[in-house]
Amino acid sequence: MSESRTVASLLLAAVAGLALFPFASDEFYLELFTHFMVLGIFAMSLDLLIGYTGLVSFGHAAFFGLAGYLLAIITPESEAMSLWVSLPVCLAGVALAALVIGWFSVRTSGIYFIMITLAFAQMTFYYFNENVALGGSDGMFIFTKPTVGIGGFEIIDLGDPTTVYYAVLASLVACYLLLSMVLRAPFGRVIKAIRVNEHRTRALGYDTRRYKLAAFVIAGTMAGFAGYLEAVSTGIVSPGHLSWHQSGLVLILVILGGMGTLYGPVLGAFALGLLHDQVQDVTVHWQLVQGIFVILVVLFLPHGIAGLVARLARRGAALAERAREPES
Amino acid sequence: MDISLFLVLALNGIQYGFLLFLVASGLTLVFGIMGIINLAHGAFYMLGAYTVYWLVGYTDNLFVAIVLGLVIMLAFGYLLERSAISFLYKRDHLYQVLLTYGLILVLDEMQRIFWGTDFYSVPVPQILSASVPLTETQDYPVYRLFISVMCMAVAAGLYLLIGRTRLGMMIRAGASNREMAQVLGVDIGRVFAIVFSIGVALAAFSGMIGAPVSSVYPGMGEQILIVSFVVVVIGGIGSVKGAFVGAMLIGLADTFGQVLLPDFASVVVYAVMAVVLLWRPQGLFGRA
Amino acid sequence: MTEAILSTRNLSKLFGALVAVDGVTIDFAPGKIHAIIGPNGAGKTTLINLLCGDLSPSQGTIAFKDRDITKLTPFQTSRAGIGRSYQKSNIFPEFSCLENCWLGAQSRLPTSMKFFRPAEGYGEVRARAERALDLCGLGRRMNVRAAQISHGEQRQLEIAMMLATEPELLLLDEPLAGMGTEEAAAILELLKELARDHTLVLIEHDMDAVFSIAEVLTVMDNGRVLVTGAPEEVRRNRAVQEAYLGMGDEGA
Known part of the structure; x- marks a missing residue:
């Protein structure tokens, strides 16, 4: 009980810190942190699959990139489009794609699932990479930002980096709360059970495939939401957004941060992002550093940063306990 | 489609299928025997191609370069297994995916550091540079036939190695029951290291022998890796026979697809996979 | 007959x-x-x-x-x-005994595709899970993780999970x-x-x-x-x- 309360207060403090960050930051870091938070949402959505349902998807980038492409396709070149139109359209499109891909994928498990999700993501990648009408390997620009208005009044200006930052922060918090709610609900109980023992879950009367598919669609749609935010904030979408390196990256973020925690993947996004930012000044061979880093994390930190924090917290609590004992 | 084009496409498809089989068999062996999903397999293919390009520069002879390159890659595979892969046997697939993905990042960057981002070509050896007439108007390069023959030879060698030798017996014992094999005095750690280095060598050999046809370029490993995954999934993970059938299917589908459906060429391969998996989710020869 | x-x-x-x-x-x-x-x-x-x-x-x-x-x-x-219990204990070791039975009890809802209300709010599910635990003599182990109870108790839990599906x-x-x-x-x-x-x-x-x-x-x-x-x-x-x-x- 106290452990979860500690976590909750740390998270609140982190959100407060992020809320105050724009006052102390220049535009470069503001946009960098916006990007980290978008990746955080993306990684959090994958955590629902990996950390809670036990489905290791290696094609999650398909949904991230697809949302961006959908936005680029429906946004007219010269006049702005309302977010109230473009967001639902993009999310519905991504959800449909997740439903189709998921329908095939959840029939398989383990290593097959890893490979089939990868294959579907590659299919999406090649489709956009080779489609000249959609920009081919150069990708597409989103020329106008979506407008956010209520009753004719423009309430949020997505052209302003600080506004985008806060919008993304709010989205991050909202996604966290949404997934927490889903995980506490009966549905969450079932998918957690599937991760631990799918066979028994089925024997207890659950059509586990349907629940896995539902989790897949939720996670895919949320990844699409992250992709939408990314496209809005950067104004560009390219095949790189759906490449398997993007799927690999988000997988790394989940493990680095600590799977099965929701907030861990966000930590992972910040940790790897800041590391990149630092290493960039020293060497151009970021991939090499990243690769070695990933190998070291797998070998020595399988439960990620969140796992490390929890271990330290437990050790701290044990020490405090021992210190208190002689007094009583 | 006229008959000569059809013949050329069929031969190309079969040759590509053989090459795919060689790569995929390494992937499926390592999984079937060691239970390891190895994303870095494509990187070994790339490494093989670059190594042979590099060695041809010194020796001026493709065959010598391949033999030397194979020795290097076998040793590399052995060391890699001992230093990193061996920690993964009891871990979830998730970690295997991640570690080998990290390995790709490292190897790709190494490739860029040593060889840069240029495309290189490896010349076809003189004695194999001829063409044979296929029909009156159509020739076919001998080197492509040579690739198919070499792939068949390697496949046969592999079959004999696993089916008929003492090492093969130890490999099969280790695959079916690790603990029991250990009790019987098989040094399972070494057997797995050997299997892994054979897997690396298979990928590298495909890269080497394919280099004169495909040229040598950054990212060549990625493309072949993903296609090999498709092959292995279609055939059934762990099944060498399945890898063969899958490789031929994909080799032909891809070659014909590029001509018949040029707009959807890269999608055809995945569509074939989706259809097969709809019918048999565990692949054609996979255990349910 | x-x-x-x-x-x-x-x-x-x-x-x-x-x-x-x-x-x-x-x-x-x-x-x-x-x-x-x-x-x-x-x-x-x-x-x-x-x-x-x-x-x-x-x-x-x-x-x-x-x-x-x-x-x-x-x-x-x-x-x-038709309820089924297994020869080798086939339970959810990471979950508490109550959570194990909860899954059985919850499966009698018309559907578990429910995403909003916390699971704890479903009183009839809890009652069914607790009844199954009590029946199998595990009432007092309710909040203990299934991995930590004895082998015999795990066998009882195995049956309790099945009973929770009524x-x-x-x-x-x-x-x-x-x-x-x-x-x-x-x-x-x-x-x-x-x-x-x-x-x-x-x-x-x-x-x-x-x-x-x-x-x-x-x-x-x-x-x-x-x-x-x-x-x-x-x-x-x-x-x-x-x-x-x-x-x-x-x-x-």
Whole structure:
């Protein structure tokens, strides 16, 4: 009980810190942190699959990139489009794609699932990479930002980096709360059970495939939401957004941060992002550093940063306990 | 489609299928025997191609370069297994995916550091540079036939190695029951290291022998890796026979697809996979 | 014999060339304790796996309450009212005992595709889970992680999870396996109690236990049914004595 309360207060403090960050930051870091938070949402959505349902998807980038492409396709070149139109359209499109891909994928498990999700993501990648009408390997620009208005009044200006930052922060918090709610609900109980023992879950009367598919669609749609935010904030979408390196990256973020925690993947996004930012000044061979880093994390930190924090917290609590004992 | 084009496409498809089989068999062996999903397999293919390009520069002879390159890659595979892969046997697939993905990042960057981002070509050896007439108007390069023959030879060698030798017996014992094999005095750690280095060598050999046809370029490993995954999934993970059938299917589908459906060429391969998996989710020869 | 609640007709299961279950026809009467015995490899567990849908038969049919369930999957048989417990404890070790049973109880909601209200808010689910735990004597272990309770308690939990799904018919695969004498006696009491309003089908190797509670016995050997009848009748049967009981006390 106290452990979860500690976590909750740390998270609140982190959100407060992020809320105050724009006052102390220049535009470069503001946009960098916006990007980290978008990746955080993306990684959090994958955590629902990996950390809670036990489905290791290696094609999650398909949904991230697809949302961006959908936005680029429906946004007219010269006049702005309302977010109230473009967001639902993009999310519905991504959800449909997740439903189709998921329908095939959840029939398989383990290593097959890893490979089939990868294959579907590659299919999406090649489709956009080779489609000249959609920009081919150069990708597409989103020329106008979506407008956010209520009753004719423009309430949020997505052209302003600080506004985008806060919008993304709010989205991050909202996604966290949404997934927490889903995980506490009966549905969450079932998918957690599937991760631990799918066979028994089925024997207890659950059509586990349907629940896995539902989790897949939720996670895919949320990844699409992250992709939408990314496209809005950067104004560009390219095949790189759906490449398997993007799927690999988000997988790394989940493990680095600590799977099965929701907030861990966000930590992972910040940790790897800041590391990149630092290493960039020293060497151009970021991939090499990243690769070695990933190998070291797998070998020595399988439960990620969140796992490390929890271990330290437990050790701290044990020490405090021992210190208190002689007094009583 | 006229008959000569059809013949050329069929031969190309079969040759590509053989090459795919060689790569995929390494992937499926390592999984079937060691239970390891190895994303870095494509990187070994790339490494093989670059190594042979590099060695041809010194020796001026493709065959010598391949033999030397194979020795290097076998040793590399052995060391890699001992230093990193061996920690993964009891871990979830998730970690295997991640570690080998990290390995790709490292190897790709190494490739860029040593060889840069240029495309290189490896010349076809003189004695194999001829063409044979296929029909009156159509020739076919001998080197492509040579690739198919070499792939068949390697496949046969592999079959004999696993089916008929003492090492093969130890490999099969280790695959079916690790603990029991250990009790019987098989040094399972070494057997797995050997299997892994054979897997690396298979990928590298495909890269080497394919280099004169495909040229040598950054990212060549990625493309072949993903296609090999498709092959292995279609055939059934762990099944060498399945890898063969899958490789031929994909080799032909891809070659014909590029001509018949040029707009959807890269999608055809995945569509074939989706259809097969709809019918048999565990692949054609996979255990349910 | 009264109308059967569960019946098989000429049920067979082949694994390649191996005939694990061979033309089995049995009627399970409602409200009875029906034990299936036989040497190892007789096909008992395969039969249970066929009945609950874990395996699909190569031949023959299964009917439950006059409905053909031959082709149903495990979750469908579970929803139809057939509960199943496993020989090796098949539980969720990371979850508390209550959470384990919760899953069973929750599966009786029309659907668990519910995303908003916290699971704790479903009072009827909690009540059902707690009732199952209490019935199996695990009421006090409710909040302990299943990995931490004793082996015998895990066996009890195994049954409690099944009971939480409120089945009409229980398929029990060696409920006494690996239990101490006292624990086994407690489970036998529980089974007798359950038999008041459930049909029980059980596989068990402990012959004393079987003869003390079973009302109907089926003896299997080599995938076939040798005989079905009242325990005394079966005990006197020559074929059974030769094939099975004649092997002495070993019994398995």
